[in-house]
Amino acid sequence: xxxxxxxxxxxxxxxxxxxxxxxxxxxxxxxxxxxxxxxxxxxxxxxxxxxxxxxxxxxxxxxxxxxxxxxxxxxxxxxxxxxxxxxxxxxxxxxxxxxxxxxxxxxxxxxxxxxxxxxxxxxxxxxxxxxxxxxxxxxxxxxxxxxxxxxxxxxxxxxxxxxxxxxxxxxxxxxxxxxxxxxxxxxxxxxxxxxxxxxxxxxxxxxxxxxxxxxxxxxxxxxxxxxxxxxxxxxxxxxxxxxxxxxxx
Amino acid sequence: xxxxxxxxxxxxxxxxxxxxxxxxxxxxxxxxxxxxxxxxxxxxxxxxxxxxxxxxxxxxxxxxxxxxxxxxxxxxxxxxxxxxxxxxxxxxxxxxxxxxxxxxxxxxxxxxxxxxxxxxxxxxxxxxxxxxxxxxxxxxxxxxxxxxxxxxxxxxxxxxxxxxxxxxxxxxxxxxxxxxxxxxxxxxxxxxxxxxxxxxxxxxxxxxxxxxxxxxxxxxxxxxxxxxxxxxxxxxxxxxxxxxxxxxx
DNA sequence: AAGGATTTGTTCGTATGTATC
DNA sequence: GGATACATACGAACAAATCCT
Numbered sequence: 001x002x003x004x005x006x007x008x009x010x011x012x013x014x015x016x017x018x019x020x021x022x023x024x025x026x027x028x029x030x031x032x033x034x035x036x037x038x039x040x041x042x043x044x045x046x047x048x049x050x051x052x053x054x055x056x057x058x059x060x061x062x063x064x065x066x067x068x069x070x071x072x073x074x075x076x077x078x079x080x081x082x083x084x085x086x087x088x089x090x091x092x093x094x095x096x097x098x099x100x101x102x103x104x105x106x107x108x109x110x111x112x113x114x115x116x117x118x119x120x121x122x123x124x125x126x127x128x129x130x131x132x133x134x135x136x137x138x139x140x141x142x143x144x145x146x147x148x149x150x151x152x153x154x155x156x157x158x159x160x161x162x163x164x165x166x167x168x169x170x171x172x173x174x175x176x177x178x179x180x181x182x183x184x185x186x187x188x189x190x191x192x193x194x195x196x197x198x199x200x201x202x203x204x205x206x207x208x209x210x211x212x213x214x215x216x217x218x219x220x221x222x223x224x225x226x227x228x229x230x231x232x233x234x235x236x237x238x239x240x241x242x243x244x245x246x247x248x249x
Numbered sequence: 250x251x252x253x254x255x256x257x258x259x260x261x262x263x264x265x266x267x268x269x270x271x272x273x274x275x276x277x278x279x280x281x282x283x284x285x286x287x288x289x290x291x292x293x294x295x296x297x298x299x300x301x302x303x304x305x306x307x308x309x310x311x312x313x314x315x316x317x318x319x320x321x322x323x324x325x326x327x328x329x330x331x332x333x334x335x336x337x338x339x340x341x342x343x344x345x346x347x348x349x350x351x352x353x354x355x356x357x358x359x360x361x362x363x364x365x366x367x368x369x370x371x372x373x374x375x376x377x378x379x380x381x382x383x384x385x386x387x388x389x390x391x392x393x394x395x396x397x398x399x400x401x402x403x404x405x406x407x408x409x410x411x412x413x414x415x416x417x418x419x420x421x422x423x424x425x426x427x428x429x430x431x432x433x434x435x436x437x438x439x440x441x442x443x444x445x446x447x448x449x450x451x452x453x454x455x456x457x458x459x460x461x462x463x464x465x466x467x468x469x470x471x472x473x474x475x476x477x478x479x480x481x482x483x484x485x486x487x488x489x490x491x492x493x494x495x496x497x498x
Numbered sequence: 499a500a501g502g503a504t505t506t507g508t509t510c511g512t513a514t515g516t517a518t519c
Numbered sequence: 520g521g522a523t524a525c526a527t528a529c530g531a532a533c534a535a536a537t538c539c540t
Contacts, residue, residue, distance in 0.1 A: 008449035012526075013459030014271070014312070015446055016516060019263030023445050027465075032370060053518055063263070087441065090494050121281055192336065193492040195444035195462045196272045197264055200257035210262030213444045213462060216276075243442040245339050245494050261515080265527060291505060302529045307506085323506045324536030 009050050018059035019211045021050050025060060026069055026239050029080055038080040040070070067209045069239075086144060087244045088236065090217075092187050104144035108172035112139040112205070114165040116158050123155040126220050126231040134158035138165060141205050148206045149241055154232040161229070178229070185224050192218040193243065198235075206237045213238040258299050267308035268460045270299050274309060275318055275488050278329055287329040289319070316458045316488070335393060336493045337485065339466075341436045344424055355395070357421035361388040361454070363414040365407050372404040375469050375480040383407035387414060390454050397455045398490055403481040410478070427478070434473050441467040442492065447484075455486045462487040 009020050025033065025040070034040050043061070047054040061078055064070040071081040086103050118132040127135070136156045142149050154174070156164055160181075167177035178186060198212045206214075214235040221230040236243065258269050274282065274289070283289050292310070296303045310327055313319040320330040335352050367381040376384070387403045403423070405413055409430075416426035427435060447461045455463075463484040470479040485492065 010447070010449050010452060010459045011517095013446075014265035014268030014527090015460045016263040016265075016526095018516080020446050020448075022263070024448075027443065027445050055519095056517060059516090085443075188494075191494040193442060193464065193494070194276065194334075195464055195487045196276050197262075197269050197462075198259070199269075199273070200259050203259060210259045211264040213446070215442065215444055215464075238444045245440040245442070246438075260528095263516090267527080293505080304530090305528060308527085321506065322536085324504080324538075326505065326537095 009052060015211075017050075017052055017056050018063065021046070021052065021057060021060035022063045022211075023213070023239075024050070025064060029069070030085055034080045040078040040080070042077065063209060067239075083145075083147070085239070086149060086241050088149070088241050089244045089246060090188070090191055091246055104147075106146070107142065107144040107149075109140050109142045109168065109174065110172065111165060111169045112141060114138050116162075119155065123231045126218075127155065127157060127228045129157060136161055136164055138168065140168070147240065148237070150234050150236045151202060151205045152232050152234040154230055156230055174230070183223050183229060186221045186229060187224075189220040189222045189228065195238065198237075202235050202237075206235070208237055208239075215241070215243060217243070256298055258301060265460075266299075266301055266305050267312065270295070270301070270306060270309035271312045271460075272462070272488075273299070274313060278318070279334060283329045289327040289329070291326065312458055312460075318488070332394075332396075334488070335398060335490045337398070337490050338493045338495060339437070339440055340495055352393070356391070356393040356398075358389050358391045358417065358423065359421065360414060360418045361390060363387050365411075368404065371467075372480045375467075376404065376406060376477045378406060385410055385413055387417065389417070396489065397486070399483050399485045400451065400454045401481050401483040403479055405479055423479070432472050432478060435470045435478060436473075438469040438471045438477065444487065447486075451484050451486075455484070457486055457488075464490070464492060466492070 009017055011017065013020075025046070040046070041049070043054050043057050046057045050057065061070055061072060065072055067082070069080070069082040070078050072078045115137050116134060117137060119127070119129055119135040121131060123135060124131045124133060129135070136158045138154045138156070139152075140154065141151045164177050164181060167180040168174060171177055171180075194216045195213055196216060198206070198208050198210075198214045202208060202214050203210060203212070208214075215238045217234045217236070219232050219234065220228050221232075222228050256273065258266055260266065262269075274295070289295070290298070292303050292306050295306045299306065310319055310321060314321055316331070318329070318331040319327055321327045364386050365383060366386060368376070368378055368384040370380060372384060373380045373382060378384070385405045385407045387401075387405070389401050389403065390397055391399045391401070413426050413430060416429045417423060420426055420429075443465045444462055445465060447455070447457050447459075447463045451457060451463050452459060452461070457463075464487045466483045466485070468481050468483065469477050470481075471477050
């Protein structure tokens with residue numbers, strides 16, 4: 001028998017207890033925290049489980065209600081409200097739209113801004129270009145059923161892909177824009193995955209609640225000849241998406 | 250010219266500013282935040298960049314010094330200290346030890362505890378077993394050069410893998426333990442990746458500083474006949490590891 | 499070698515946010 | 520809800536170590 005609570009929460013961590021508990025509830029929903037009717041355990045039960053005061057649990061629940069994840073009904077309980085988490089596949093042939101087929105009806109990318117400028121060091125290295133070579137930078141947001149899912153900064157060699165931003169703005173698809181410029185196919189070379197807290201740009205573009213976590217991917221795509229054509233930094237809303245890696249492509 | 254800071258930080262988010270800044274600095278190091286001599290921008294410069302008081306930056310830096318990531322010298326500056334981030338590959342044939350070859354000299358898994366018990370719902374489903382079927386659960390920690398990298402909860406069908414914990418305790422390797430029980434080879438079927446804040450168990454086993462973020466992977470491994478043999482939930486210290494997905498496996 | 503500029507380290511005080519009871 | 524304790528963040532000033540001219 002344990003006297004301490006089952007799922008301990010960390011104090012003096014720089015992360016408020018209510019924020020930690022909100023994170024855990026949000027993740028826990030995917031793992032069956034709510035019952036079949038979508039009802040969460042009572043506030044008292046959650047307070048006991050996390051070893052905190054009921055007020056603290058209430059603050060966490062209020063934050064999730066604000067996000068649209070939960071809905072509280074006086075006298076009845078707290079219920080899961082929001083859509084479930086999307087599963088974003090990462091494979092050799094990662095495509096945003098194709099990947100979410102069957103999980104969302106409408107998905108599309110939006111162009112926030114673009115610029116032709118000298119390549120920053122990491123981009124130049126990833127693309128195999130000399131430092132300062134001109135590149136095209138695109139800032140985009142991808143949505144599924146009108147809900148922002150990810151935000152990306154992409155770098156393309158400017159010499160080869162001048163005008164790409166127009167094709168993207170028209171079609172909302174990197175795949176289609178590349179095809180229009182003579183790249184009918186491409187493959188994901190490598191993806192590096194890490195995580196951090198959302199910054200204010202993430203909050204604004206992804207419509208996140210403050211304190212949310214974003215999954216970060218650094219990816220390189222190459223054409224059929226193996227020449228790198230795109231380097232991208234993508235931030236996924238960790239509470240709305242999980243990344244899925246399939247075994248044998 | 251901008252009057253607002255370049256990289257805005259979010260207030261009233263439930264995540265302390267110093268914690269957000271510590272996260273950003275840690276990530277920024279990989280992206281060339283420090284100069285060639287490993288020296289960070291001055292406290293004043295960072296404070297300006299993030300739009301906060303110098304004290305707040307100092308608190309963030311102190312947290313990273315405590316973690317071993319940075320080192321401060323009065324009158325000289327603040328320098329990058331810790332070992333660089335490990336890159337953990339995820340492919341069809343993901344192996345802990347093999348994957349980190351060349352990045353760390355010594356790596357090994359340690360058995361924290363084990364139990365034979367009824368399968369929890371997610372584990373039963375992932376392994377294709379009837380609910381409540383007996384499984385073997387292993388709690389393990391993996392280290393590279395004595396530094397904890399990840400902590401895993403693994404489920405194996407008890408009928409097939411009775412005694413696996415002894416082989417693992419002896420060898421420190423799941424691959425070797427499975428081989429001893431007649432599974433010479435296995436492949437990663439799927440991996441789902443998400444992220445959350447570290448809980449106190451993560452902090453203790455991974456020796457993390459409070460408030461750290463962990464990358465979570467849910468993985469299923471199958472034998473050469475495609476039969477699921479292992480379901481595992483692994484927590485990676487997001488500030489010490491990045492996950493790497495290679496294109497054509 | 500001297501002195502000024504730079505950079506980190508320390509100490510006040512004050513206001514606000516967080517969590518408990 | 521109100522009172523209390525502690526953590527977080529800011530501001531101003533000064534001290535100590537180092538660097539540069």
